[in-house]
Amino acid sequence: MTVWFDADSGRLRLTREAWAALLEWDPAAMPASRAEHELHKSGLIVEGRLAPRVEWALLTVREPVLTITATQRDHRGIRADGCGWVSTGSAALLIDSSDGLCELIVTESTLISAVLARIVELGPRGRATDSTVAMSLEMFSLLTDASADFRRRAVAEVGVGALEPLTGGPWNLWCVRTSQRNDVREVLDTPDQLWVVKRDDTQVRLEPSDPSHTWRWLAQCVAGVVGSPN
Amino acid sequence: MTALRSYQDERGFGLSLPDRWYRLAVPPGAAVFAAVDPDQRAGFCANAVVTVDDLSATPDPALWQAALELRMERHLVGYRLLDREHTDGAATRRLLHHVVGQSVPVTVEQRSEIAAMSGIVLTVSVPTAAYNELADLVARICDSWETAR
Numbered sequence: 396m397t398v399w400f401d402a403d404s405g406r407l408r409l410t411r412e413a414w415a416a417l418l419e420w421d422p423a424a425m426p427a428s429r430a431e432h433e434l435h436k437s438g439l440i441v442e443g444r445l446a447p448r449v450e451w452a453l454l455t456v457r458e459p460v461l462t463i464t465a466t467q468r469d470h471r472g473i474r475a476d477g478c479g480w481v482s483t484g485s486a487a488l489l490i491d492s493s494d495g496l497c498e499l500i501v502t503e504s505t506l507i508s509a510v511l512a513r514i515v516e517l518g519p520r521g522r523a524t525d526s527t528v529a530m531s532l533e534m535f536s537l538l539t540d541a542s543a544d545f546r547r548r549a550v551a552e553v554g555v556g557a558l559e560p561l562t563g564g565p566w567n568l569w570c571v572r573t574s575q576r577n578d579v580r581e582v583l584d585t586p587d588q589l590w591v592v593k594r595d596d597t598q599v600r601l602e603p604s605d606p607s608h609t610w611r612w613l614a615q616c617v618a619g620v621v622g623s624p625n
Numbered sequence: 626m627t628a629l630r631s632y633q634d635e636r637g638f639g640l641s642l643p644d645r646w647y648r649l650a651v652p653p654g655a656a657v658f659a660a661v662d663p664d665q666r667a668g669f670c671a672n673a674v675v676t677v678d679d680l681s682a683t684p685d686p687a688l689w690q691a692a693l694e695l696r697m698e699r700h701l702v703g704y705r706l707l708d709r710e711h712t713d714g715a716a717t718r719r720l721l722h723h724v725v726g727q728s729v730p731v732t733v734e735q736r737s738e739i740a741a742m743s744g745i746v747l748t749v750s751v752p753t754a755a756y757n758e759l760a761d762l763v764a765r766i767c768d769s770w771e772t773a774r
Contacts, residue, residue: 503728505667508753512705512722519709606708607720614732615757 397430398437399496405448407439407499414489414497418456420445452487452501456480461620462574463488463507467515470564472541477514481507481620490514504620508613515569517606517613521587523557528590528601535592535599539568539583557603560585568592571616578616582609627762629769634658634675637740637773640747642673642766667754668729673766678744689744690717693737697721703730712736718767722753732756734763740772 397410409417416430422443426432439446445453463479465488477490477497486507488500502510530538530553537549538561547562560566570581570592581592583601589609590601629641632648634657642660649659658675680689698704703724710718716738724730730753737746747770751759 505728505730505754506703506724509703509705509722509724509730512707517705517707519706522710610707610720610722610732611757611760614753618754618757 397496398433398439400437400439400446400449402438402446405446405501407446407449408492408496409433409437409499410496414499417449418453448501449499451485452499455482455485455487458482461617463511463617464572465490465511465514465569467567467569468539469567470543470561475514479507479511481617483620486510488514504617507617508610511571511613512610515567515571515582515584517584517609520584520589520606522603522605523588524555525603526555526557527603528553528555528558530599530601532594532597532599539566557588558585558601560587571613573616575616575619578612580609580612580616627765629765631769632658632660636677638675638745638747639769639771640673640675640766641769643762646671646673666759667752668727669725669731669750669752671749671751671755671759673747673749676746676748678746679742680739680744681742686739689739690737693744693746694719697723730754734767736767736770738772745772 397413399408413430413433416428417434420434426435434440439449459480459482461481463481465477468474473493475491477488479486479488481504484504486502486504488510489497490500492498500510534549534553537545538553538558540546543562550558550562566583566585568583570579572579583590583592589604589606591604593600593602628644630644631639631641633639636657646660646662649661651657651659655676655678656674657677660673662671683689694706701723705722706719707722708720712718716736719735721733721735722730731750732753734749735746737744747767749763749766751763
């Protein structure tokens with residue numbers, strides 16, 4: 396099964412191939428590919444019509460006011476990348492899930508910041524330090540490598556106690572980028588400290604931050620699109 | 626910068642709020658003070674509410690703080706606790722998010738602490754769509770918060 400659709404909740408999970416077929420779907424044409432057959436079999440298309448919630452999402456996907464890309468990778472090396480499309484009324488996000496499928500999340504555009512906070516699991520964290528840490532790009536790659544041994548050796552090399560949680564985890568390295576003003580925020584999230592990651596051509600700077608400042612960034616990055624304050 | 630007006634309450638708390646916000650009458654119950662911004666932004670009027678829980682029977686601060694979070698989790702739609710700091714002994718600062726009405730997202734800054742066998746909570750709520758503009762004002766309001774501990 397490459398498409399899984401729950402008509403009651405509107406939850407849609409599918410492969411990237413099926414997503415591509417959905418974007419190309421033509422109600423006047425007979426299903427030709429395996430992916431198109433799966434779209435029909437899942438109950439997503441009934442009597443030549445898409446489920447309304449997904450139809451609504453596709454309108455946003457085709458004519459977004461703002462696009463979002465999100466990447467994340469945790470201490471186990473598991474990636475959960477996604478992309479989002481936001482219009483003035485609605486938003487859709489397509490996010491990788493751990494079983495190899497993607498999940499389409501359809502929501503009101505006003506709730507997009509909250510959905511992003513849920514996806515990156517923003518929540519209470521410690522405040523271990525107020526010191527910025529600078530290192531080479533290579534050292535940062537080792538600090539956030541899938542190999543626990545590389546991470547342990549890199550943490551010892553950098554010698555900053557607040558980075559100790561990187562050795563065992565859990566931690567999450569995530570980045571959200573929007574097409575509006577090309578806003579980007581990369582975050583290294585550990586239980587003891589949340590860091591904003593600033594990169595240039597040679598160096599990475601980890602600036603101590605906290606969930607409150609991160610929420611403020613998430614709330615503002617789509618504010619101009621989803622309704623300015625009166 | 627928005628001018629603030631100071632309020633002192635005989636129940637042992639004080640705070641400063643924007644001049645334009647007006648006080649609302651509160652019915653008898655846990656809420657003892659409420660004030661609201663007359664202007665609606667993004668479908669929501671910013672407001673501040675103070676509640677007082679009688680803790681004479683359950684004076685364990687940790688239990689009361691945890692119960693407060695459970696209560697919000699149960700009653701607020703789309704609740705997410707975004708941040709929590711233990712600022713001073715039994716005092717806790719929280720940032721949280723929830724949804725009201727027709728998908729109006731609200732960001733809440735909260736201070737909760739034990740004072741004179743009471744659990745006292747300041748809750749300042751603003752529309753999330755205007756949070757970036759209002760965050761500094763919210764911080765000033767919460768920084769003005771005082772209790773007679």
